[in-house]
Amino acid sequence: MHHSPLTSAWIVVGDSDFFIVVYLCLFFTSLVLLRVFELSLGKAMGNENSTLSSECSTPPSDFLEYESLYSVTTDNRGGSSRPSTRAPSPMEPPEPDLSHLTPEEIAQIKAVMDRAKDMQVDEQKRVR
Numbered sequence: 325m326h327h328s329p330l331t332s333a334w335i336v337v338g339d340s341d342f343f344i345v346v347y348l349c350l351f352f353t354s355l356v357l358l359r360v361f362e363l364s365l366g367k368a369m370g371n372e373n374s375t376l377s378s379e380c381s382t383p384p385s386d387f388l389e390y391e392s393l394y395s396v397t398t399d400n401r402g403g404s405s406r407p408s409t410r411a412p413s414p415m416e417p418p419e420p421d422l423s424h425l426t427p428e429e430i431a432q433i434k435a436v437m438d439r440a441k442d443m444q445v446d447e448q449k450r451v452r
Contacts, residue, residue, distance in 0.1 A: 422430050 422433065425433070
């Protein structure tokens with residue numbers, strides 16, 4: 325018995341295995357998309373350490389880069405005649421080496437940083 329192409333398509337579509345395969349594909353695709361969304365949302369919220377439990381046993385690579393950056397900026401000051409005014413802190417970024425900048429550029433950078441600190445203090449006061 326020979327079926328027309330339209331009839332054969334209905335026979336294939338009517339097969340329950342086809343629907344199971346489509347359902348499973350959609351289900352697993354949605355799981356992957358949810359996981360990607362969860363990871364991107366976690367990183368956008370600054371919560372990168374909560375993505376995988378295996379990452380908890382080792383320090384995040386960002387911390388290691390931060391630590392190495394701090395050692396580079398403190399060891400290679402060379403031409404800087406004045407030492408850093410801040411004590412090293414794991415919670416704050418290292419003080420940048422501004423010795424190669426002009427006094428005007430340094431003043432502008434410090435003014436921007438002071439404004440940012442003032443904004444943080446104001447925000448913390450509003451939260452309380």
